[in-house]
Amino acid sequence: MAGSFRIAGGMEAIVDALAATLPADRLHLSARVESISRTGGVVLARGVSCQADHVVLAVPPRIAAGLTYDPRLDLDMRTALTAIPTWMAGQAKFVATYDRPFWRDLHLSGDAMSHCGPLMEIHDASGPDGTPAALFGFLGTPAPHRAGRAGEIEQAALDQLARLFGPAARTPIRTALQDWAFQPETATEDDLTPPSTHPDYGLPPRLSGLWEGRLHFAATEVAPEMGGYLEGALAAAEAVSARLQAAIPTL
Ligand SMILES: Cc1cc2nc3c(=O)[nH]c(=O)nc-3n(C[C@H](O)[C@H](O)[C@H](O)COP(=O)(O)OP(=O)(O)OC[C@H]3O[C@@H](n4cnc5c(N)ncnc54)[C@H](O)[C@@H]3O)c2cc1C
Structure with missing residues (x-):
């Protein structure tokens, strides 16, 4: 970027x-x-x-x-x-952290645009020098379809990252799904439709x-x-x- x-x-x-x-x-x-x-x-x-x-x-x-x-x-x-x-009030991000930025070994940037899986735009979100190592993606699934489906979305997101960056993506140290559409300090119902x-x-x-x-x-x-x-x-x-x-x- x-x-x-x-x-x-x-x-x-x-x-x-x-x-x-x-x-x-x-x-x-x-x-x-x-x-x-x-x-x-x-x-x-x-x-x-x-x-x-x-x-x-x-x-x-x-x-x-x-x-x-x-x-x-x-x-x-x-x-x-x-x-x-x-x-962007109606947006959500998924982040997966790893012990190391393994995708860089394959000369992959960690950036992707994808229409196959819940993440539509993915980036390397690692800290300086790759520590902590992380990949994040913006969710492409519209907010009304995300409510109450965090577990399902996280699993599908890991499958998607594995397809793009290799099987090591399936075993993160930690994952987080942050959905601003349902944060009452950021978004209202009107923001569910961006x-x-x-x-x-x-x-x-x-x-x-x-x-x-x-x-x-x-x-x-x-x-x-x-x-x-x-x-x-x-x-x-x-x-x-x-x-x-x-x-x-x-x-
Ligand atoms: C997913 C996502 C990705 C983004 N990516 C980018 C990017 O790459 N680059 C970029 O430039 N911008 C990006 N933005 C936009 C950027 O985050 C906002 O433009 C910026 O945060 C706006 O700052 P603000 O101070 O106006 O409001 P906010 O950051 O929304 O801050 C408002 C604060 O007020 C608090 N608050 C709300 N109600 C109350 C209350 N009643 N009492 C007390 N506190 C309250 C909230 O908790 C919040 O902390 C992104 C936004 C989202 C959601």
Whole structure:
């Protein structure tokens, strides 16, 4: 995949590095935001609450639409949020890890496009120098047909990897099937049917300047360029950061 980059340590390395710069008492990990009020009150799951001058929602718009707002968001604002699909929200990945990247011995890259088996696009997902050794594939089976079939899919995926890369693929150390379509923090029912083309993204004017400019949307879907990708998430965050710095000169 020329021109593509991967991050050593995986995506969580970025999150951990960002979190390490924040005061520990400001972090509420694994705490779902449930409601937000115009006066700055934010209520998290299990009843914990915080107070904020500005609220920045860096969650997919359809997920944001499902939060409770006090006062309620107008119908046209909620409609604007639910109209924005999250690119790839309905996708799933299967990963198999091995004691060594055996396919490289056969001069195989680990990359494949396949229509025979559940995985449609497969890549070598090994770490630097092949450690840990891993192959991953995007599932081609539509989300509605994946529900409740994890065991069957995993077995068929290993059979497929063995056909492509040799019998050693059948004996991984570990496998994982991650299905974002059924993660309530990423996808809604509307995302079970993925968009056929990459959506046009950007912050709809209706969602700009809410609550006297103190409620912000900062997920990748509001980025005017590279929306739906990691790059868009960075651009959206930088745009909100600039707005906050203008509003709060001491920031
Ligand atoms: C299978 C797959 C493969 C992808 N591959 C690529 C790729 O190769 N390159 C690329 O550039 N992009 C890729 N993407 C897209 C990329 O992951 C997203 O663009 C990016 O993660 C968006 O970042 P974000 O910060 O806007 O939102 P997210 O990464 O979705 O982060 C939102 C966070 O908010 C949390 N959250 C949700 N609801 C709540 C709540 N109520 N309270 C508290 N927290 C909440 C979620 O748990 C999540 O941690 C892929 C996506 C998927 C699903």
